[in-house]
Amino acid sequence: MLDIKKLETDFETVRARLLSRNFDVNGLEEILRLNKKRKELTTASETKKAEVNKLSREIGELKKNKQNADIPMGQVAALKAAMELEASDLEEVLKQQSALLLSVPNLPANDVPVGKSEDDNAEVKRWGTPRAFDFTPVDHADLGEKLGLLDFEAAAKITGARFVVYRGALARLERALINFMLDHQGAKGFTEMMTPFIAHERSLIGTGNLPKFEDQLFKLNSEQPWYLIPTSEVTLTNLKREQIVEEGELPFLYAAYSPCFRSEAGSHGKDVKGLIRMHQFNKVEMVSICSPSQSEEIHQKMVASATEILEKLGLPYRQLALCTGDMGFASQKTFDLEVWVPSQNKYREISSISNCGDFQARRANIRFRNKEGKVEFAHTLNGSGLAVGRTVVAILENYQRQDGSVAIPEVLLPYMGGLTEIRRST
Numbered sequence: 001m002l003d004i005k006k007l008e009t010d011f012e013t014v015r016a017r018l019l020s021r022n023f024d025v026n027g028l029e030e031i032l033r034l035n036k037k038r039k040e041l042t043t044a045s046e047t048k049k050a051e052v053n054k055l056s057r058e059i060g061e062l063k064k065n066k067q068n069a070d071i072p073m074g075q076v077a078a079l080k081a082a083m084e085l086e087a088s089d090l091e092e093v094l095k096q097q098s099a100l101l102l103s104v105p106n107l108p109a110n111d112v113p114v115g116k117s118e119d120d121n122a123e124v125k126r127w128g129t130p131r132a133f134d135f136t137p138v139d140h141a142d143l144g145e146k147l148g149l150l151d152f153e154a155a156a157k158i159t160g161a162r163f164v165v166y167r168g169a170l171a172r173l174e175r176a177l178i179n180f181m182l183d184h185q186g187a188k189g190f191t192e193m194m195t196p197f198i199a200h201e202r203s204l205i206g207t208g209n210l211p212k213f214e215d216q217l218f219k220l221n222s223e224q225p226w227y228l229i230p231t232s233e234v235t236l237t238n239l240k241r242e243q244i245v246e247e248g249e250l251p252f253l254y255a256a257y258s259p260c261f262r263s264e265a266g267s268h269g270k271d272v273k274g275l276i277r278m279h280q281f282n283k284v285e286m287v288s289i290c291s292p293s294q295s296e297e298i299h300q301k302m303v304a305s306a307t308e309i310l311e312k313l314g315l316p317y318r319q320l321a322l323c324t325g326d327m328g329f330a331s332q333k334t335f336d337l338e339v340w341v342p343s344q345n346k347y348r349e350i351s352s353i354s355n356c357g358d359f360q361a362r363r364a365n366i367r368f369r370n371k372e373g374k375v376e377f378a379h380t381l382n383g384s385g386l387a388v389g390r391t392v393v394a395i396l397e398n399y400q401r402q403d404g405s406v407a408i409p410e411v412l413l414p415y416m417g418g419l420t421e422i423r424r425s426t
Helices: 004-009 011-019 025-064 070-101 140-146 152-158 168-187 201-207 233-240 292-313 359-364 388-398 410-415
Strands: 122-127 191-193 198-200 226-228 243-246 252-261 280-290 317-321 333-341 346-355 366-369 375-377 379-387
Touching: 004 011, 004 025, 011 025, 025 070, 122 292, 140 388, 168 191, 168 252, 168 280, 168 292, 168 379, 168 388, 168 410, 198 201, 198 233, 201 226, 201 233, 201 359, 233 252, 233 280, 233 359, 233 379, 280 292, 280 388, 292 317, 292 333, 292 346, 292 379, 292 388, 292 410, 317 346, 333 388, 346 388, 359 366, 359 379, 379 388
Parallel strands: 191 252, 243 366
Antiparallel strands: 122 317, 198 226, 252 280, 280 379, 317 333, 333 346, 346 379, 366 375
């Protein structure tokens, strides 16, 4: 959540940075107006409360001396009635202000490239050389269906479009990747977690998924305001919601596997075939809750961990610094990793690793007590390590052979139960 003090003291800078995010800034002045009204109502209420306390003492003395206290008692009654009206007005002001603040995205960091769209993202590095095929590489969806191991038709009968059924060796490959990624993250110092796959709306507000992305979530038809999680970032970040921890406990480094559920799986007509955009997919997520002084170093640590997975798998990738106009709502700085997809002859996103600064911590009230005893908001970071289905895409396409079989990356062999390649299911 935007720091209201920052908006008050440096309005033009905040406005300019939000404009660079393609955000409609027309509501910013209304936020300040409401904040001024909030202060006025709060001051007025506190003044009346002090007066009530003073009059109450007078009433006590008058009654003690068996004197008439009707006048001050009438004054107290009038003050309390006025305070009730002001409390109602204050509640409405806070409700309006909160609704506006919750719709404002994070401010981009000063070193984020300024741009309007993904076309303005800055390439940081490339790793690996895309394979030169001596045959025309087959799209992963066609390859998986020819192998008899990806069944989109069966999933459509069970549930609908943008779902899939894995069979045999590909189901094993998906599970192998999850275990490999969790083992890798554990070796990097991330504590493996298993969290719920359902979250309360308060948790989704905390991470910035609500209210802005309501239409992208699957809401459960229940008495509770429950949603299927779009990523375990939601549950991992909220482990410390409404808490104050000691600075010496930081950083918290978490990694978790979860299925992810997205109601809006992408633009109409884009990636309608295959595993790129699904309503349900698996992911291993990294999350950190840390102090502001730690967050930049941890951001680099998370990027390095994700890139090392790709390198161990032998998958060519590139790293991008996202521009202001292409970053996620809660992010102040994001690096995307894109893996090479031969059939499309281009790189496709496989991980997005973001430093959210104190934006989510303000929404979820995640704080720490520093060495001087002062309470501050923590910083939160999150990133895919990696999106499992998209990693399957990359392996199928980059490791395919002319006869339709697929080699298994060497690093995954210990997880594959003796399988060294994937061939047609019989």
